[in-house]
Amino acid sequence: AQTVTQSQPEMSVQEAETVTLSCTYDTSENNYYLFWYKQPPSRQMILVIRQEAYKQQNATENRFSVNFQKAAKSFSLKISDSQLGDTAMYFCAFIINNTDKLIFGTGTRLQVFP
């Protein structure tokens, strides 16, 4: 079975601090992509960052970076210098190469406090 587990239903962080959201996944496939999506309250989901499974180097997008551990099937998201606008649900997801079906975790609700 292909699954994504996000063990932190809720997290909070103070503005300007750093927070890490955890994610583990399970698949027997070797070629896939991993993603973190952000879903702000009452707004549409947007892609935050992606990681190709064949790349060892961790992806970075401005204040967002990942820690990808392929052997452990772990894919955590680090948000540095947190901003109030980062308040949202964050979903970890993956997609197997040559398929088009995103598989999502249950999400982590992140609250950034001033």
Add this chain to the structure above:
Amino acid sequence: DTGVSQNPRHKITKRGQNVTFRCDPISEHNRLYWYRQTLGQGPEFLTYFQNEAQLEKSRLLSDRFSAERPKGSFSTLEIQRTEQGDSAMYLCASSSTSGGAWNEQFFGPGTRLTVL
């Protein structure tokens, strides 16, 4: 606004009624996806189209559900004889296959269905 749009944004219906949702993808995108998101869960894949062809359907898509994309542009998702368990957010996404090995899916705002 050139993003994915969905209508209606909210729908309240009585059990047993039929409902239809519409999704308008980004204009140049040839792939269109439907996902369902229940409370406290992440989105779950329902089906997807490439142009007008429906290429995959999830087992979640019972016989009461039907999706179409007749001209390869907008899509409709119909639920017949709605049940309370159908209450969820229905998300639409679109992508273009011209981007290479991986095609980013852009999501719409969703249609929230409440079945009373």
